Amino acid sequence: MTQQPMYLGVDGGGTSCRARLCSADGRILGEGFAGGANPRLGLDFAYANIMLATRQALAAANLDDGALPCIHAGFGLAGVAQKKERELVLNHPHPFADLALHTDAHTACLGAFKGGDGGILIMGTGSCAVATVNHEFHLLGGWGFPVSDCGSGAWLGLNTLRHSLLAFERLQPASVLTDAVMQRFDNNQENVVAWMDQAKPRDYAAFVPLVFEHARLDDPVATQLLAQTADEAALMIRGLINLGAPAVCIMGGLSEAIVPWLPQDITPYLTSPLGDALDGAILLIKQKSETSEC
Numbered sequence: 531m532t533q534q535p536m537y538l539g540v541d542g543g544g545t546s547c548r549a550r551l552c553s554a555d556g557r558i559l560g561e562g563f564a565g566g567a568n569p570r571l572g573l574d575f576a577y578a579n580i581m582l583a584t585r586q587a588l589a590a591a592n593l594d595d596g597a598l599p600c601i602h603a604g605f606g607l608a609g610v611a612q613k614k615e616r617e618l619v620l621n622h623p624h625p626f627a628d629l630a631l632h633t634d635a636h637t638a639c640l641g642a643f644k645g646g647d648g649g650i651l652i653m654g655t656g657s658c659a660v661a662t663v664n665h666e667f668h669l670l671g672g673w674g675f676p677v678s679d680c681g682s683g684a685w686l687g688l689n690t691l692r693h694s695l696l697a698f699e700r701l702q703p704a705s706v707l708t709d710a711v712m713q714r715f716d717n718n719q720e721n722v723v724a725w726m727d728q729a730k731p732r733d734y735a736a737f738v739p740l741v742f743e744h745a746r747l748d749d750p751v752a753t754q755l756l757a758q759t760a761d762e763a764a765l766m767i768r769g770l771i772n773l774g775a776p777a778v779c780i781m782g783g784l785s786e787a788i789v790p791w792l793p794q795d796i797t798p799y800l801t802s803p804l805g806d807a808l809d810g811a812i813l814l815i816k817q818k819s820e821t822s823e824c
Contacts (some may be wrong), residue, residue, distance in 0.1 A: 535627070538587070538603040539811030540580055541634055542567025544655040544684075545732045547576075549583035550808040551591055551601070560593075561808075562586025566732065570609035570674065573618050580605070598625040604815030605629065606637025606807050608656055611672050630815040634807055635660040635672055641810030642779045642803035649775030650803070651766050654782035655735045657682035659766040663774040670769045675731040681762035683735030683784055689755055690737045695722060697751070705751040707744040711737065735783075742787055759784070760791035767796050777801040 536559065539550045547567035551559045562583035567576040588597060603626040610616045611633050619631055635658035639650045649661035656679040658672030675684040694711035697704035698719070715721040725733075744752035763780070770778050778799050780789060789800070 534600070536597065536601045537812045537815055538584060538601045538626070539808035540583065540603065540605045541637065541807040541811060542576065542580060542605065542607040543634055544568040544571065544608055547579045547583045548808060549587045550812065551587040552812055560587040560590025562590065567607055568609040569607060569615050569619055571730065573622060576607070577622055595625070599627055601626050602628045602815045602819050604637065604811035605631045606634040606811040606814070607631065608634045609674065611669060628815065628819045630818045632814055633658065633672060635669070636667055637810035637814055638781060638807035639810065640813045641805035641807050644804050645813060647776055649770030649773070649778040651763060651770065651778060651780050652782045653681055653763060653780060653784035653788060655683050655732050659770055661770045661773040661775040668773045670766055680766055681759050683738045684731035686741060686755060686759050687734030687737035689758065690741055691722070691734065693751055693755065695719065703751065705749050707741065707749045707752045710740060738784065756791050760788055763788055764793050764796050767799065771799055779803045
């Protein structure tokens with residue numbers, strides 16, 4: 531077993547989980563990927579995916595579970611903005627030498643600005659915004675779908691489904707997009723209800739590629755839905771600017787696609803990240819245990 535401490539960064543959202551293992555001097559040793567790791571979807575489920583991604587990173591580094599006690603882990607997870615979820619994760623048995631935890635938005639902000647001032651808006655299955663100003667974090671949104679998560683893939687999917695259902699009943703304008711959505715349910719409203727009863731945020735977000743596909747064909751409903759999503763994103767970005775963030779990074783699965791739809795007053799504040807959420811998760815644990823020894 532290696533005698534040198536290593537650092538693990540974990541970035542876990544509602545749809546996927548990534549892990550990156552680094553040496554003490556910052557060299558990337560291995561990376562891994564697994565399913566969703568939002569504790570609100572089930573703590574055991576989330577930890578199982580975290581460990582699956584971790585073991586993939588270990589394997590890529592030609593290491594096995596024997597190295598786990600030498601690893602200082604930083605977790606950036608969706609769904610831990612609330613104290614209850616944070617305590618559940620921190621109190622869950624783990625094999626690491628040390629563990630630091632924050633939301634995936636906080637670690638993404640740390641990575642994007644290398645710990646400096648700035649703001650980020652994550653637009654994936656869910657959404658969340660964070661500003662770091664004078665070494666203090668400020669959180670906007672991220673309280674979970676459907677009560678929060680403005681501009682997220684889940685909300686775009688829900689709005690798409692609602693409009694399609696209304697269009698099917700001739701209460702809203704129909705389009706090729708709305709027809710395609712309802713065809714997935716065999717043009718039967720009861721099938722929509724049955725699907726809704728078991729649907730997760732990621733299931734709503736699965737409609738997003740269909741929306742962008744039809745927007746490229748100038749489908750009026752698709753363009754309306756994307757404009758609405760961009761307005762929700764702009765609301766969050768303006769909030770970050772008002773908190774004092776000098777620049778903002780947009781990241782997540784919707785980020786690149788939504789930028790062309792943003793209002794013009796937003797674009798001067800947009801910048802590219804210096805690092806990613808995995809870098810931020812590693813920075814988080816290093817700030818806590820930089821001098822830890824195995």
